[in-house]
Amino acid sequence: MKYTDGNNCFVYIDHDEGTINQVSLELLTEAKHLMKRLKAPEKVVAIWLGTFTDDILKMLGDYGADHIITCEREDLNQYDVMKHTTVISEMIDAYHPQSMLIGGTVKGRELAPRISARVHTGLTADATQIDLDGETHHLAITRPAFGGNLYATIITPDHFPQMATIRPGVFEAKTFGHTSLPTQETFQYDKALHSPIEVMAIEEKDTKRTNIADAKLIVSAGRGVKNCLNLVSDVAAHLNGEVASSRALVDGGIMSKNHQVGQTGHTVRPSLYIACGISGAVQHTAGMDKSDTIIAINTDENAPIFDVADLGIVGDAQAILKQLQKQLDA
Numbered sequence: 518m519k520y521t522d523g524n525n526c527f528v529y530i531d532h533d534e535g536t537i538n539q540v541s542l543e544l545l546t547e548a549k550h551l552m553k554r555l556k557a558p559e560k561v562v563a564i565w566l567g568t569f570t571d572d573i574l575k576m577l578g579d580y581g582a583d584h585i586i587t588c589e590r591e592d593l594n595q596y597d598v599m600k601h602t603t604v605i606s607e608m609i610d611a612y613h614p615q616s617m618l619i620g621g622t623v624k625g626r627e628l629a630p631r632i633s634a635r636v637h638t639g640l641t642a643d644a645t646q647i648d649l650d651g652e653t654h655h656l657a658i659t660r661p662a663f664g665g666n667l668y669a670t671i672i673t674p675d676h677f678p679q680m681a682t683i684r685p686g687v688f689e690a691k692t693f694g695h696t697s698l699p700t701q702e703t704f705q706y707d708k709a710l711h712s713p714i715e716v717m718a719i720e721e722k723d724t725k726r727t728n729i730a731d732a733k734l735i736v737s738a739g740r741g742v743k744n745c746l747n748l749v750s751d752v753a754a755h756l757n758g759e760v761a762s763s764r765a766l767v768d769g770g771i772m773s774k775n776h777q778v779g780q781t782g783h784t785v786r787p788s789l790y791i792a793c794g795i796s797g798a799v800q801h802t803a804g805m806d807k808s809d810t811i812i813a814i815n816t817d818e819n820a821p822i823f824d825v826a827d828l829g830i831v832g833d834a835q836a837i838l839k840q841l842q843k844q845l846d847a
């Protein structure tokens with residue numbers, strides 16, 4: 518079977534030697550939801566470069582892929598932006614997909630613009646939302662614009678595929694419980710692939726570094742608690758959670774950028790997000806309002822953070838965290 522004539526949405530599967538980046542599963546899930554809304558539903562097609570296995574086939578199917586196009590060359594096992602750009606651009610020329618989604622990871626952010634330039638189409642980078650245009654059913658892709666002061670929804674009506682990179686954590690990865698496996702076909706690319714990039718060594722990621730994007734529980738600090746951050750860390754540790762922060766503390770040099778939640782930081786969706794001394798500016802809530810439960814502590818009863826909170830506590834965060842710490846100690 519060959520999927521041609523544009524009836525499909527490509528999702529690039531970002532992986533490290535077979536370990537799939539979560540954002541690719543999030544995009545498969547969202548693509549499936551979007552394609553189902555079309556009158557003539559299009560197929561979700563996962564794009565895989567490198568060695569492929571039956572386990573991967575099943576996993577991609579579980580998260581929404583109807584079909585998988587693979588290019589199983591050994592020299593594609595290790596990510597190389599030049600080689601990956603060439604092969605994916607050739608795939609696009611061969612299959613004419615209607616749209617293509619790529620995770621806004623370090624790799625995706627360098628890969629997507631190169632592909633879009635190669636195939637002469639537009640790219641909406643760093644999207645925070647995807648919808649379908651009511652009349653045309655083109656993708657309506659939303660991203661921050663003008664320095665983040667407003668959101669722009671962008672449609673690419675004249676050039677295909679409609680391409681977007683989407684930040685990790687914006688969508689939820691969910692399995693669909695498929696009864697049948699997705700179909701698979703091989704994209705035969707036999708030409709030599711050249712790249713000026715030579716990988717000298719790969720260093721293991723420091724696993725001790727904060728990974729708030731995947732955290733299930735986050736205690737987040739704003740300017741209102743800048744003088745009692747040890748309390749915030751202590752409560753987070755007691756609850757087995759991670760510490761995050763608003764940009765105010767990052768700009769103030771108190772927290773590292775790696776901790777920042779929001780439009781220009783991480784998008785998080787933990788089970789519980791405790792916002793301590795955070796006002797709730799839209800640039801902050803854009804990165805945390807999809808958390809399952811939000812508890813906000815703020816001295817100002819009119820603080821906008823209470824608009825997104827499930828439970829609001831009006832009071833001094835230091836005093837409240839101290840009480841919580843005592844109870845957790847006990």
Ligand SMILES: Cc1cc2nc3c(=O)[nH]c(=O)nc-3n(C[C@H](O)[C@H](O)[C@H](O)COP(=O)(O)OP(=O)(O)OC[C@H]3O[C@@H](n4cnc5c(N)ncnc54)[C@H](O)[C@@H]3O)c2cc1C
Pocket residue numbers: 664665666738739740741742762763764765766777778779780781782783793794795796797798799800801804814815816817820832833834835
């Ligand atoms: C382009 C752009 C991008 C941005 N991106 C981001 C982003 O990604 N993430 C982000 O967070 N921000 C971002 N910002 C900044 C954002 O607009 C806010 O300025 C920032 O989120 C404010 O941080 P804050 O809530 O900690 O501080 P403040 O707004 O100063 O709020 C402090 C809050 O603490 C409360 N408070 C004070 N004392 C106490 C106390 N003892 N106990 C309890 N509460 C107390 C106050 O009532 C107040 O509500 C961005 C801004 C722009 C222009």
